[in-house]
Amino acid sequence: MIKLNKKYVIGTHIMWFEIEMYKDFIDGLVNLLETVENKENVTIDLCLNLSQHLETIDTNQITEDKIIDKFNNGVSRIKELGYDVKTMQVEQDEFYLHTDYRRDLNYNYCKKVDYVMWGETDSFFPKEAFEALETLSKYTDEQNIHRYIMCFADRKMWDASWDATVHIDYENLPFDNDKNYKHLEQDICKVKHLPPCDILVNFAAESHVDNSIIEPDVFVQTNIIGTQNLLNLVRGKTYNRPLFVHISTDEVYGDIYDGSFTEDSKITPSNPYSASKASAEMMLLAYARTYNITYQICRSSNNYGSRQYPEKLIPKIIECLDDSKPVPIHGDGSYIRDWTYVKDNIDGIYKTCFTDKVNQVWNISSNNCLSNLEVLEKVSKWIGKKPKINFIENRHGQDMRYSISSDKIRNELGWNPQHQTLYNFL
Numbered sequence: 001m002i003k004l005n006k007k008y009v010i011g012t013h014i015m016w017f018e019i020e021m022y023k024d025f026i027d028g029l030v031n032l033l034e035t036v037e038n039k040e041n042v043t044i045d046l047c048l049n050l051s052q053h054l055e056t057i058d059t060n061q062i063t064e065d066k067i068i069d070k071f072n073n074g075v076s077r078i079k080e081l082g083y084d085v086k087t088m089q090v091e092q093d094e095f096y097l098h099t100d101y102r103r104d105l106n107y108n109y110c111k112k113v114d115y116v117m118w119g120e121t122d123s124f125f126p127k128e129a130f131e132a133l134e135t136l137s138k139y140t141d142e143q144n145i146h147r148y149i150m151c152f153a154d155r156k157m158w159d160a161s162w163d164a165t166v167h168i169d170y171e172n173l174p175f176d177n178d179k180n181y182k183h184l185e186q187d188i189c190k191v192k193h194l195p196p197c198d199i200l201v202n203f204a205a206e207s208h209v210d211n212s213i214i215e216p217d218v219f220v221q222t223n224i225i226g227t228q229n230l231l232n233l234v235r236g237k238t239y240n241r242p243l244f245v246h247i248s249t250d251e252v253y254g255d256i257y258d259g260s261f262t263e264d265s266k267i268t269p270s271n272p273y274s275a276s277k278a279s280a281e282m283m284l285l286a287y288a289r290t291y292n293i294t295y296q297i298c299r300s301s302n303n304y305g306s307r308q309y310p311e312k313l314i315p316k317i318i319e320c321l322d323d324s325k326p327v328p329i330h331g332d333g334s335y336i337r338d339w340t341y342v343k344d345n346i347d348g349i350y351k352t353c354f355t356d357k358v359n360q361v362w363n364i365s366s367n368n369c370l371s372n373l374e375v376l377e378k379v380s381k382w383i384g385k386k387p388k389i390n391f392i393e394n395r396h397g398q399d400m401r402y403s404i405s406s407d408k409i410r411n412e413l414g415w416n417p418q419h420q421t422l423y424n425f426l
Contacts, residue, residue: 250299
């Protein structure tokens with residue numbers, strides 16, 4: 001047993017789809033707390049986030065009541081040890097990120113305790129944690145350093161909790177049985193062999209801005225390290241190197257209040273997602289110059305169409321209208337995006353694959369700029385329902401307006417979108 005000289009708070013933010021991990025977290029926390037003699041020196045702060053702005057609960061897999069029960073069971077285990085436990089619950093229609101929780105945790109406790117300890121739901125708290133911090137505190141007292149934010153984490157991939165989230169069914173696609181098609185499901189960060197091919201088109205990416213704000217490390221890993229790994233595989237081929245077609249985004253330019261960006265415009269990304277895509281482009285350009293890799297970069301505007309993941313705006317609107325739920329809209333809904341139908345985008349990418357004009361950047365857009373509220377109005381007319389709107393807090397670093405000029409690909413490659421306005425693909 002250890003008698004603590006310092007005061008501590010241990011805080012964790014639990015997304016509802018992490019509830020199966022939560023039991024392991026509680027097991028580890030109990031293991032740590034059982035070593036403490038003076039329990040009044042430790043406060044536990046737990047936040048259960050039921051928000052469905054990023055993922056939707058599949059009630060056939062688990063209900064909200066069951067999630068809350070599992071959360072409360074963990075709280076009870078800690079209370080049984082004699083600790084003060086503070087809890088917070090974020091409701092389904094609220095927008096609250098783990099970065100918000102960390103900020104609030106530090107703000108609420110930084111003047112009340114000596115150490116604010118924070119960890120993810122998959123964090124591991126070793127039994128020696130308090131002993132290490134008590135030893136460290138002697139040095140920090142001497143140097144007048146206080147109130148560290150600590151995180152002990154044993155990172156692991158998302159577990160079976162994700163079975164309860166609603167995903168799109170990508171099975172039984174029309175090309176599955178084509179003799180020239182083969183599906184290999186691999187992590188682009190770990191792929192070690194590139195089959196013989198003429199063209200490599202890199203679509204693989206983490207692509208949702210909200211997720212990048214929550215978990216930027218994942219975006220760095222996939223979008224930058226993953227791209228570099230593919231480039232290394234291409235670089236390793238002495239003969240018959242494939243053309244490297246990199247799918248980027250208009251978001252690398254940042255926002256623009258008037259006019260449109262061209263391929264020669266400066267890139268100024270505004271969030272971890274767009275920064276990771278811009279970084280991947282820089283890596284590609286460096287490999288092209290250093291290792292003579294042939295490439296194309298396609299910067300596409302917002303896509304929409306069939307089978308799109310429901311975290312994106314248009315499928316989210318459709319889902320909410322079908323379920324008679326309020327549609328979550330960031331800020332006041334005035335933010336403008338340039339919308340391109342997915343098949344038009346693919347036609348543009350395809351043209352870059354079969355041209356002699358290589359080592360180029362190509363903007364692909366329909367020049368169909370609409371605010372989020374205008375998109376909501378149009379999609380609601382498709383469905384034939386009047387929407388209810390839930391205006392939620394603005395995302396951090398929100399871009400006001402995207403607009404790119406696609407004159408280059410139209411004039412040089414003859415691409416023209418079939419759908420100049422928002423197309424009712426339903």
